[in-house]
Amino acid sequence: MLKDLGDVRLRPQLARTLALVGDKDARPALVKALASERYQGARVALAESLVSLGAEQELVAPLVRFLGVPDPIQGGLSLALRAGELEAVGGPSGKELRRLTAEGELGAPLHVVVPRGGNGAGCRILLRVQGPPEGGEGAELRIGRPAEEARIHTKDSTVSYRKIPEISPTLQTRIPVRPSAEPQEVFATLDPALGARPGRPLELVIVGDRRVKILAVAVVPLADELPPPAPEPWKPGQGGQGTAPSSPPTP
Numbered sequence: 001m002l003k004d005l006g007d008v009r010l011r012p013q014l015a016r017t018l019a020l021v022g023d024k025d026a027r028p029a030l031v032k033a034l035a036s037e038r039y040q041g042a043r044v045a046l047a048e049s050l051v052s053l054g055a056e057q058e059l060v061a062p063l064v065r066f067l068g069v070p071d072p073i074q075g076g077l078s079l080a081l082r083a084g085e086l087e088a089v090g091g092p093s094g095k096e097l098r099r100l101t102a103e104g105e106l107g108a109p110l111h112v113v114v115p116r117g118g119n120g121a122g123c124r125i126l127l128r129v130q131g132p133p134e135g136g137e138g139a140e141l142r143i144g145r146p147a148e149e150a151r152i153h154t155k156d157s158t159v160s161y162r163k164i165p166e167i168s169p170t171l172q173t174r175i176p177v178r179p180s181a182e183p184q185e186v187f188a189t190l191d192p193a194l195g196a197r198p199g200r201p202l203e204l205v206i207v208g209d210r211r212v213k214i215l216a217v218a219v220v221p222l223a224d225e226l227p228p229p230a231p232e233p234w235k236p237g238q239g240g241q242g243t244a245p246s247s248p249p250t251p
Helices: 002-006 011-020 024-035 040-052 057-068 076-083 094-103
Strands: 108-113 123-130 139-146 151-153 158-160 167-177 184-189 201-207 213-221
Touching (some): 002 011, 002 024, 024 057, 076 123, 076 184, 076 213, 094 108, 108 213, 123 139, 167 184
Antiparallel strands (some): 123 213, 139 167
16 A cells, blocks of 8 residues: 555545554655645645644644745644644744633733744744634734833842833734634744744744634745656657646645
């Protein structure tokens, strides 16, 4: 069955079948297939199957790459959460994520380490959210640099009196969130002035909306999409200059 993973049409169904039978020995082959997969639907099927088979660290590199491409992998943050690798793909610690979920509407800090890699064109922030309710108005999330903390200078010390993190009024990115009954993943390219760099720690503030629950967040480097396969060499008896590329599988 593993030898058939090279067939672009069969790959998604084969991955699901391997997960269904619990073949953990298939994980290396599935990871290799995922790393070079060009089709969105097949990427999701491969990643879902790997999570079902207990994959953890081996999912980090492909998830970081495919969260950074122009059309990020669907449900990528959910996959990272289920694999227990959200922090490794540019997300916060579990404790900070719980705080963000509980206090995001007021303004909550976000501390992450941006994964290495990318094409040098910048970084993207992605959020998995629930809400606002379907049929209502959309919402907006704001992500930016922390504002300067206000302090009181006394004779013996300097005392900070701001407890709720505040966002810089000028250095911030806004992300619209459409009404939906299902969780959704939204994203935006971060302004370079916010200081996101691959391989470096990053401190931000997220200000949400009381109608929106933040379920996960990560910052990844932007990445180029995988290049198309090289054309196959012409062989005698073929009508054209090469073999026509395989059509994408049905998602």
